[in-house]
Amino acid sequence: MSRSLRRGALAATALAFSLASLTACAAGNNAQTMEVKPDNAATSVGDIKIQNAMVITQPDLESKGPAVVAATIFNSGDKAQTLESISVDGTDKKAKLTRGKDDKDSKPNGPLTVPAGGSIVIGGKDNASAVLSNSREAVKDGNAQRVTFSFSSTGDVKMQAFVVPADSYFSKWGPSALPQSPDGKPSKPAKSGKPQEPSTGSSADPSGKPSGSAGTDPSGNASDPANAGEQGAEAGTGTQH
Helix, strand or coil: CCHHHHHHHHHHHHHHHHHHHHHHHHCCCCCCCCCCCCCEEEEEECCEEEEEEEEEECCCCCCCCCEEEEEEEEECCCCCEEEEEEEECCCCCCCEEECCCCCCCCCCECCEEECCCCEEEECCCCCEEEEECCCCCCCCCCCEEEEEEEECCCEEEEEEEEEEECCHHHHHCCECCCCECCCCCECCECCCCCECCCCCCCCCCCCCCECCCCCCCCCCCCCCEEECEECCCCCCCCCCC
8 A cells, every 4th residue: 555545544544533532422411412502611520510501691681580590410420419509609699499390309499309320401491490589780691600509419519600691592591581561671570579460462471480491402411511610619620522
């Protein structure tokens, strides 16, 4: 075989190896997540891996309605863990956790169970939700703010997550928009703290729950991350394939 043919064969082999590596990587935690854009926060601490973490606010920049935390959480251990709380730096309250439609292990409202060898998706229709009430002043679109996930065994897992409004692509992952008044501005909350009923002609549903999912397939994994995560005193960073 001539030198040129040998070089060509080696180049083809290298390309095939590279593609095989990417395919193998996609067959892991990222195989089913091609819906959520890459570069969202991700980290691994012990048996816990968190991908596609982000804070999603109301689409209206002037709205003071709830925001949500969205993420996909994996537990590679042989024992279930409980996600006890989620908090965002700058807010004075922890997110209200509500289990997903098919979650039979968690209570309706409160800590969420991450099954052994399994995962949960926070955010999206029929998935678990984590709602931050009236957090517009503390959560700013375009920022990267620290989010702390507290687990029963792993403890605190801290990471920087992007803050984005629930418009365009993220509209299906973020909180439901507040009902609009006739002048097009969000209605003011009633004394109970809940949004008032929509005015005549308004069809918005002020559920306060996320309307989309943070993972490709709600039951699957999350897309390629690029941001760092840390546990407690800034544990290391990890970029996923």
